[in-house]
Amino acid sequence: MGSPARSGFPARMNSRLDAFLRRRLAPEVYDAIRAYEPCVVVSDSENHTFKYVVLSDRLIYLTENPPKSIRRAVALRDVVAIELIDDYPEFLNSPDREVNQHIRIIYSSTVKKECEKSKGLGKFLFPFHHANANNKKVKEENNGPVFWKSKEPRSPNESSLRYCLESSAPTKDSTLCPSPNFKKLSLHGQGAFQPLPSPSRRSCQSTPATGKAISKTSCTTNTKKPQDFAAHKDSLCEVPFKCNGNKNEFYLENSLLTSPLQSSTNLEKKELELHLYIISTTSSIFLHLKSSWNNYIIKATLLQDPIYASELIPAIGSQKPYRSEEKIKHFSQLKSELFLKDNTLSKILCLIMELKAAARKNFILKKLFWKTSDLFYFLVNKLHEYLPESRDKNARQNKSQRADELVVCIEILQTLGLMFRETETESSRLNTLAAKKGTLSNLLEILISKPQIPKSCPVFDIQLADATLVEMPFDAELQKLILEYTDTATALLYEILLVFQQIFEGNLGLGSTKFAISWMMSFLQNCPPIVTFVASIVKQVVKGLSASLQLLSPCQAVLLYQQFYILKSCLQYSKTLAEYIRNDYREEFRYFIHMPALKKRLPLCYPITQPTTQLFHEVLQLIEQKQCVKY
Template identity: 35%
Template sequence: MERTKNNSKLDSFLKRNTSCDLYERIRSCEPCVVVSGSVKKVFMHVILSDERIYLSEYHPRALREALSFRDITSIELINDLPDFLSGRDRERSLHICVVHTAKNAGKKSKRPKGSSQNKPECPSVSPSQRHDLGVRHSMEGMSHVLLSTRSAPSESSAWRISPTSMSDGGLEEEEGSIIIKRRSASCPNPDVLGLFHTLSQPPSPVHSSSSSVVAVQTDRPAVSSRRSSILSRLMLRTLAEKDKEEEEDEKEEELHLYAVSPTSRIYLHLQCAWSSYIIRSTLMLDPVYRKRCGISSSSPEKQQCYKMSWERTCHLFNQLSGELLQEHISLESLYLLLQELHTATYRNPTIKKLFWRSPDLYPFLVKKLAESSQVTQEGVHTADRLLLCTLVVQILSLMFRETEIEAARLSMLTAKQGALTANMLHALVCDPELQLPDSTNDSQSSNTKLQGLQADYLDAASALLFEVVVLCQEASRTPALGHFLAVSWVFQMLKPHPFLLPFVGYQAQQVVLVLSGPQCPISPSQTVLLYQRCSVLLASLQHSTYLSKYITTGFKEEFRYYVKTSGLEHKLPQHYPISQPAQRILSQLLSLILQKP
C-alpha cells in the first residue's frame, strides 16, 4: 500500500494506534499543509479511510478526526498561488477545498458530543469497552474503536463522539466483519440462496404514541378523538421546531489542503473515497439491499460477528478459489460457490485484495461471463444462465468498487494491453431484447420471469460499466503511470459490438422511465442505479462521437418533454446521500443532450 511505501514510520504509528478494521480501510496517506477553523497552516499527514478524513502531525504523535464524508458537500480544486509558500513549492502546490457542514458549531451552551451527560445510558467507558459499545450503534458509533489505548488521555478525549444513530445504520460494523463461518458448497447458507427472487416486504409503519390514544376505547369517543388530534399536532409542531433548530445549528465550513508533491494524488483519492461513501451509504438505506448482503435487521447486539485473522481469511479464500477453479464443476455448484464469494466479500473487504492478487479468479470470471453470454446470444435463454451471468457481473462490480489503491488490480486490468478487460466489456454488452427460441413451450409466466431476469442482468451490467468508466477516469488523471486506460478507450473497444447501440439506448430509456413516472420517491437502490446510468450516458456523450450522435438523435425529445429537473426533489429524497450528486450529474446530462447543434 502507498502508506507503507511512502512512510514506514507513519505506517508503524497507524498500526499501533488504530484498530485492525480502521487500518485495513485506510485508503491513502499524504503530507499536506492544512488550514481549517482549528488548524492554521500546519504541515500534517492527511489520512483517508472509507468514511473519514484524519489528521496527524508530520512526526505522528496523535490521530484526530477532521471530518466525516457524510458532512462533505463539495470537493474543489482552487487555482491559486498560496502566499505562505515560496519557490517551487508555491508553483507546484495543489490547493483542495473541502466544503462540509458543521453541526452545533456556533452554540457554546451545547455539551461536547463525548460527554457522558449527553448520553446518560452510556456513561464514560474504558477503552477496552469501546468496541462493545460502538457496535451497538451505526457508523458514527464506530469512532469508539478508532484509536488504541496508547494515545495520551488529552489526545484521546477529542475522539469521544456520541454514538448517535444514523439513517444508514449498521454499515461500519457489518462491513468490518466476515461472514465465512463454514466453507462447503454442499452446505450453503440457506439465508443466501434464493435472494435473487426474494424481496423483503417494507416494514410496517411504526405508529407514534398518539396512535395509542386513538385506540383507547372510552365512553366519549369524540373527546378522545380530539385529544389524539391535539397530541398529533403538538408532536408534529415539536418535530418541526426541532428540525428547524437543527438546520439553524448547521453551517458550512472549509478544510483546505495544500499538497506540495508534484506527484500528489490526494485530490483523486478524496474524490474516489467520497463517491464510494455516498454510494455505499445510500445503498445501506435499502432493506432489500441489506437483506441481499445478509445484514440482519435484528438488534445490533446480535450482529456482532467475530473477527478473522488475515491468515485465516487467506486460507478460506484459497479453499474457495480451489473449488471454483476445479474442472468439470456443475452449473449449480458453480452458482452456489459464487454466491458464497459474493456474500463474503460484502462482509470482509480483505477478500477484494485477495481477489485481485489471485492470478486466476478474474480471468476465470471473465471466461464464464463470455461463455454464458455467447450462449444467450445464440437464442437459448434459460433462467440459470441469466442468473449466473448476473451473479458474475455483480461480483466483478463489487471487486472494482473501492479497490483503486490496490496495485495488483491495475496490473491485472492492463496486462497484454487490456486484453482481459476488453473481453469483459464485449461479454458484458448484450441485446436488451430477450429473444426466445421459436420452439419453446414455456408459458407466458415463464417468459415474464425470464424478462425480469434479463432486466436484472442489464441493471448489473450498467453498474459494472459504470465502475469501468470510473476506473478509466481515475487512470486518466494520473498520466505518470503511463498506461493506456481512458474512457475513450472503453468506447473504442465497444464500437464494433453489434449490440452497443441498443444497450446504450436501453440505459437512456430507463433513465427517462424512472424520471417520468409518478412523482413519488424512488428507492435508494434505484437512485444509485440512476446515478450510475447517468454517469455512463454522460461519459458516452463526452468521449464518443458515435454514441453522442446516437443519444442526441434518438432520445432528445424524450429527455426534453419527460425529464424535468424541477420535480427531482420529490423523486430523490434529500436524506439519500447520493441525491445531490445525482441531480448535478443529471443536469450536466440534460444540458449536453438538449443543447442546440
C-alpha cells in the same frame, strides 16, 4: 496489504507510517485505509503544521510527521464540498508554490448552539453543490459531486472540531451500518446493487420445484446469517434515513442516538474548513478524496434500502473479532474451490454468492481479488461461456437451464462490480486490466450485448405425480432475468468507466493517457451491440422518470445516476454515439427526460440526489450541443 504503491499510485508507500497505522487502528479500520499523503495542514485547530492526511472509506484522519498519534479530522458524511484552489501560498518557499496543490475540504460540524435554533439543518447532512459567486469551476468533473476552484481561499473557521455522531476513541472507526432493527427481507429487490432477485424456484434460499433448478441443499452455506461482521462496541452506526410524504423532511429510523435531526436544543450544524497543501504536482490524493466521497455517497444511499441494508446486518450474538488472517484464508479457500474443474453450475453460484457477501463486508477481500489477476480472468471467461450465447447446446433449447445460467451470470457481474467499487487506489487493478486488454474487451462486449435465450416454445414438466403436462411460464421469467442483467451490466459498465476516467484525470498507473476513457469509448462505439444498449438505457430512464409518481427506491436512484453517467460519457467522448443519442432521442429528452420529472422522483433525503441532479443538468446541456467530444 501495506506494500509500497507503484506506478503512479503514491497512496501507501511509507513503511513507517503504515506500521504505525497498523498498530494504532483496529484491524478492520486499517484494512479500509485508502491512501495517505504528507501535507501542510491549516484548520481551526491546525496552524501550518506538517502532517499526514490519512483517508479511509469513512473518515479523514491526521497524524504527525513522523507519526505519534492519530485523530479524526473529518467524516465523509459531513463533507459539503472538496475544492482545488488555484493560489500561491505565501508561507511556502518559491519552488514549492509552483508545485503546490491546495485542497480545501468544507464540511459541517455539530457545535454547541449559541443563539436561536437555526433552520434548514438538513442541507448540511449530504454533499451538495456549494455555490459561491467568486468561485469558478476548475474543470469538468466526472466522478461524483462538483468540485470547485477559487483564486483566494476562505479563512478557516475558528470553531472547534466536534462530532455528535463520532466516538472519541482514535483507534476505532465509526461504522457505516444499517439499523439493527431492520428485518430480513426477501431478496426480490430492484436496483444495480441488490442481491439477485432470482426466481424462487432457483434461489439458494428456496426449495427446488422442477427440472434442473439450482436447489437449496446445494447452497447451504448461503442460508446462514453472516458470522464475520466486525463488531464495534464503542462506535456508532449511521442509521438509514427515511423520507416522509412530502420528500423534503426526513428522520432517522430506529435511532437511539442524539441527532441534529431530533430537534436538539443544544446542537447546531456549522460549516468548517480543512486546508491541505500538497507539495507535489503528481499527487493523486485529490482524486482519491473525491472518489472516496462519491463512494460514500453511493453506499449511504444504498443503506437506506432495507433489503440492501439487511445484507450487512450480523446475526444477534454472532459477532466475532475481526481478523485479517481469517479473511485471507477464507478468500483462498473460495478461490481454490472456484477453480475446480468439476464444479456444477449450482456450486459455482453458491461460491460466487459467498465471495460477494464476504467482499461486501470486508474490504480486504477486494484487495486480495486484485492482488493477482487469475480470479478476474476466470470470472470473465466464465461469463464468456454463457454470454451472449451459451456454449452448451442444451441451454440453447432448454429455457430452465438457460435461466440458471443467467442467474449465475448476474451474480458474477454483481461480484465484479463490487470488486471494482472503492478499489481505485489498488495499483494491481490497473496492472490486471492492462496486462490483457483482450479480457477487458471481452468483458465490455459482454456487458453491452443482450443475452440470447431459446425461442418461445412450450416447456413441459413431466415430473408431476399425475404425469400431467403443464406449460411453465419461462418466457416471463427469462425476460425478468434479462432486465436484471441489463441493470447489473449497467452498474458494472459505470464502474469500468470510472477506472478510465480516473486514468484520464490523473494519468495514473500506466504512463499513457491512451489507456483512458477515449480508448474505451472508441472500442465501444465500434461494437454493434452498443446502439441497442444505449437505447435500452434511454428507455429505462424514460420509464423511471415517467412511469408513475412513485418515488425511486435508493437502489433505483443509484442506478439512475449510473445511467446518466454512461450517457454523459457517450456524449462527451464518442462523436458517433453523441450524434446517435441527439438524433434519435431528442424528443425523449424534450418530453420525458427533464428536470421537473427528475425532482418528482428523487427524494431530497438521498445523498445521491444532488450529484444526480448536477449530472442530469450536464447531460441536458450536452444534448443541446452539436459538438462536445473530448480526446
